[in-house]
Amino acid sequence: MVACNGGKSATHKKLGINFELHQEEQLWVGDVEVEGLKPDAWYNWLSPKFGLAFALFPFKNSNSWQLQAVMPPDADGNIPTPTLESFNQLFKERTQIDGVTFTNSTWQSIYRVNIRRAERYRVGNAFIASGACHSIQSQEAWA
Secondary structure, rough: EOOOOOOOOHHHHHHHEEEEEEEEEEEEEEEEEEEOOOOOOHHHHHEEEEEEEEEEOOOOOOOEEEEEEEEOOOOOOOOOOOHHHHHHHHHHHHOOOOOEEEEEEEEEEEEEEEEEEEEEOOEEEEEOOOHHHHEEEEEEEEE
């Protein structure tokens, strides 16, 4: 049997396959108004250190943009609460671009993504594949 029925299915539970935490990413997210960029494209700044260093996505027919940036935890495992001021500071640090300013933020949050992978993919003649091998669980901490 090959099961491709998702990480939340009963198949892996009946086979006794556990999911181990593989990675946890935490992002600052928010809705902001932007001066200095045209709302005609998605803007992504990538880095070897953060992956998604900074991203801005304009909302259609709106002055608002979605902001996303990977935030590593501090030494105590905490992520600082995002603010309009910290969004502006982080943008300048990560992009080194002048002339872009966030003027308003109607929403700020921390978004956590836990990626879990199956500890094994086979039990006897049964195999799990595709979505049954991983489980992505998101948790948002409203700021």
